[in-house]
Amino acid sequence: MRPAARSRSEALNPMNEVRNRRSVKNSRRRRVYLVSASLTALVLTAGGTAMAVQQTKTTTPDDASTVAYGKRSAYPASDGAAQRVQKKHRKKRPTTTPTQTATAEPSASTSSASTEPTAPTAPTATAATTKPASSNGVFAGPKKTENWTSNVSELYTKYERGGSTIKGGVSDSGATDGKAVSLTIPAGAGSSPGNAAELASKEQFTYGSFSSRVKTADCSAQPNTGAVTGIFTYGNDGTDKDGDGLTDNSEIDIEVLCARPDVLNLTIYTDYEDSTAKSQRVSRMVDLAAGKVISTCYYTDFSGECKEVLSGTQASPATVPAISGFDSSKSYNDYKIDWTADGVTFTITDSSGKELTLWDYKGPAERIPNRPASYLVNFWHTSDWAAEGRPKSVQSPTSPLTVSVDSSVTQALR
Known part of the structure; x- marks a missing residue:
């Protein structure tokens, strides 16, 4: 999510003052479903719920605020053989208020961002490392x-909505350099990504490598809290260039539900039609503490029906080893998405430096995104997406919750 992630769940310009969902992730024009002239006028008057990405390298400051909106995602909340799917909120564009505006950024000279040489650096291999197939120097x-x-x-542009806050330069002994950025949602946070604390890249990419070193929120004091950490790419300009009757949706999600910090939800979207809730996506759920792949499926709608249980190159590796005691809220882990025209590889590097491939997806071309997308990290409250094995985990937080991001790295394919 989207958002956007996740789910939950477009290219952005540097700026001095910036106003303000499956991303989670740009210059956008309104997507309006033209049923009649009167309906069009009504949608425009209401402000619209679906936004679009302009496929250019820049975007206006105001439109940047809609980067993760117009998106709705589904996530495999498996309940055994049925492998049911629960849907999450539509990502509606928030009303612009002082609590939902983008944080103004000073000039680039004050930023801590760095651009490294173009030559890619290969990851250091260890005996416990599984190197993803797509990370061997292609970026x-x-x-x-x-x-x-x-x-x-x-x-990155920071968005603080619905009372959420974002603060960079926070002292954190667990961070590599002692500093991190905090994404916080308040007690009683409103449900939906429209109230997310969100970081969105000011650049769009068509293929690339994206990673963030993140410590998710600790919900141990309220185990049934409904909250989502999203690390994802997202782009949707409202068009259907592949002609399949659905709006193209470029989106790749890594999401963690606060109630199950041992489980990762991985999703790849190529289509999502907001007016009908139809979609084309493949999803995998992994329990890292148990070393278990819970499900790997292809979905076409939000009914909860797995249309195709994936196998072979669409479900590689078939198994994943356990990371003993894994809890994404207790320490920083590096989550990475490697995206090429041939597939998507999801990896995690845990706090001990061990790298593990969670999913090396190589499927039909029509199941791999090929449209521009932004890179995002967000945090928000969900009231209708319960964590695996915790059907009641949709409560609003009773105290503020925080996700910490140590660093984020992007690298285009070329």
Whole structure:
């Protein structure tokens, strides 16, 4: 999510003052479903719920606020053989208020962001490392790193909605450089990504490598809290260039539900039609503490029906080893998405430095996104997406909750 992630769940310009969902993730024009002239007028008057991405390298400051909106995602909340799917909120564009505006960024000279040389750096292999197939030097674009040593960024725009707050340059002994950015939602946070604390890249990508070192929120004091951490790419300009009758949706999600910090939800979207809730997506759920792949499926709608249980190159690796005691809220882990025209690879590097491939998806071309997308990290309250095995975990938080991001790295394919 979307948002956007996740789910939950477009290219952005640097700016001095910025106003304000499956991302989670741009210059956008309104998507309006033209049923009749009167309906069009009504949608425009209401402000619209679906936004679109302009496929250029820049976007206006005001439109940046809609980056993760117009998106709705589904996540595999498996309940055994049925492998049922629960839907989450539509990502509606928030009303612009003082609590929902983008944080103004000073000039780039005050940012802690850095751009590294174009030559890609191969990950250091260890005996416990499973190197993803798509990370062996194929990404040749400039590697851009945001370490969040201050409260500003030349690479990302911060969005604080529904009482959420974002603060960079926070002292954190667990962070690599001692500094992190905090994404906080308040007690009683409103449900939906429209109230998310969100970081969105000011650049769009068509293929690339994206990673963030993140410590998710600790909900142990309220185990049935409904809250989502999303690390994802997202782009949707409202068009159907592949001609399949559904709006194209470029989206790749890593999401963690607060009630199950041991489980990761991975989703790849190529289509999502807001007016009908039809979609094309593949999803995998992994229990890292148990070393268990819970489900790997292809879905076409939000009915909860797995249309195809994936196998072979669409479900590789078939198994994943356990990370003993894994809890995403107790320590930082590096979550990475490697995206090419041939597939998507999801990996995690845990706090001990061990790298693990969670899913090396190689499927039909029509199941791999090929449209521009932004890179996002967000945090929000969900009231209708319960965690695996915790059907009551949709409560509003009774105290503020925080996700910490140590750093984020983007690298274009070329």
